[in-house]
Amino acid sequence: MLDIADELHRWAQQGREFAVATVVATHGSSPREPGAALAVDSEGTAIGSVSGGCVEGAVYELCRQALTDGGSVVERFGYSDEDAFAVGLTCGGTLDILVTPVRGDSPARAVLVSALAAAAQGTAAALARITEGPVELVGRALLVRSGGHPDGHLGGSYEGGFGGHPELDRTVAAEARAMLDSGRTGGLVIGADGSRCGQPLTLLVESSVPAPRMIVFGAVDFASSLARVGKFLGHHVTVCDARPVFATEARFPAADEVVVDWPHRYLESVAADLDGRTVLCVLTHDAKFDVPLLELALRLPVAYVGAMGSRRTHLERNARLREVGVTEIELARLRSPIGLDLGARTPEETALSIGAEIVAARRGGTGVSLTGAHTPIHHDGGSGVVGRIGEVA
Template identity: 75%
Template sequence: MLDLAEELDRWTEEGREYAVATVVAVGGSAPRGPGAALAVDSAGTVIGSVSGGCVEGAVYDLCLQALETGESVTERFGYSDDDAFAVGLTCGGTIDMLITPVGGQAPARRVLASALSAAVRREPTALARIVRGPAGLLGRALLVRPDGAYEGGVGGGPDLDAAVAAEARALLETGRTGTVELSADGSRCPGGLTVLVESNVPPPRMIVFGAVDFASALARAGRFLGYHVTVCDARPVFATRARFPDADEVVVDWPHRYLRRTGTDARTVLCVLTHDAKFDVPLLKAALRLPVAFVGAMGSRRTHEDRNRRLRAEGVTERELTRLRSPIGLDLGARTPEETALSIAAEIVAVRRGGTGVPLTGSRTPIHRDEAEHGGDRPRPRRDRPGAGRTAPGAARGRADSAAVPRIRHPG
């Protein structure tokens, strides 16, 4: 639900009552991952998405029903072989969902309000909620901060709260969203409880070196993908805010000096677009020794070979050189700066998600890969203004299952 933090924080401040459906787990070719959410207020306004359209109508209806009953429920949606036109995932996957009412008397409202407020302020926090267990604990929430402090409770006593907080903190440290299994007494052994942990961390960084036309287009693409974009160049006449309005930061400094003094982590993407040896070699020598997610450099194949020769002369090892994505980008036949930025962005996504870059037509590669395998810190699309809500069209009435363990649902 932290995907909708800006809008839901505003709803909370306005005193609205609403219900949130959050994806807990997916199987097969489901379109959205854990943490994706859809929310409906008491007036019927809906924001967000949990399936790209497949089951939105039924989920909308379940949210309204949760607002009426005041109870959290779980539900599983899956593909129906008998009726491919039933409300379900015709892509063949399954989605487990938690539907939580957030009314004035909801037990978790205060904790959820704190989590939404922290997400809007971009403070690193983890929101943990019970998604499988005794009915009385379903939907109970706990907000965990990086130092291990937490507020709220999951309703099973201090030992269970401490265990949930420890597990949530571990996921927060890696920026991941996912589920953990615990016993009701708080032990780490898988038992009667499943906890969904949503990590809220600052957006990952994309640092673009070289204030060129390609950098302007790539800054737009990076912002669209949810990155915090910095453009860096040693030439002040080129590195200006006017030339890069979509960048979060424009820095005038020698690239290698800036890289050494700025913060990076395992999600950071470094794109070197200068293709000038006096900038590239000292920069890449430093970049290839950092534990970042992606290091790519622009240039012709001749430039690439010359750059590698210079890097070897500077002591860069063959193993370090294997990390360099050069020439940067996928082969799209790109010509314009915008097309080139698209090819670079496509390679970044492919590396991040373990994609092959080959056309899906005629291939047998899976469309959706296991997010945990390739990192769960998906960047959220950047939005400068909260999106306007919309009222859903008539939704097919569904049945909520208040049991703690989801069942396959094929409404209709």
């Protein structure tokens, strides 16, 4: 539900009552991932989506019912061979959906509102909710935030709780914080007593983290198009160039920030703030910028490093990088020439090819046409549920 936190936070501030339907697990081919949500307020206004249209009507009615009776429920929707146009997923998969009322008298309202406020304000936080277990626990919630100071036990600080075994809250808080640290949303199976034993409970942990960073080096025309694609894909986009005449906000209105500095010097200054979701795109194709920049970039624990240039430029650049001590293992991380082979010509087409490669790298895609291919459409699908503590699917 944190994917629609901005609007839900406004609803909460206005004192509205609403119900939230959240995808908690998927099986087979399904259009949305765990965490996707649809919400309905007491006036019947709806926001969000759980299936791209397949089951929205039925889920809408479940939300209206939850607002009336005040209870949380988990419902499964799947494909029907008898009638593909019945309520279900014509793509062949199934969705498990948790519907939770957020009324004034809801036990979990306070922690859910806190989670929405954190997500809307861009503060890293993870929300854990019970999706399978004793009926009185389903929908109960616990919230952890980044930077929480451990209190000497497993969980550290947290808000809310499940009202069960005292170890349960602390163990879930610790597991949720570990998932938050890596920005993961997914399932967790844990014993009701907080151990690997006992009656199992299934939970959904939703992580809300600041947008991943995309740093585009080189204030060229391709960078302007790539900044727009980066924003569309949900990145916080920085454009960096050492030339102040080119690195201006007017030329890059889609960028969150435009920095005038030597690329390698800027990258060094922010290196400690980058993480495994960061994307670095080097569009300068000028050795005096590229070599010192890539020498550093290829040694950082980031998700993607790509560099623009012809195949000849790529070979010459690699030779220079080897001369300054870049290893073959480090060079193997470099995506160059940058982007997928789309036959791109214009800056917009080139930016699309780079964005497509970034998505493929993140999701494990092959980049080949799906027509006639025998590869999965959703590479990181599955139930999103772990087998036991610490075993993430």
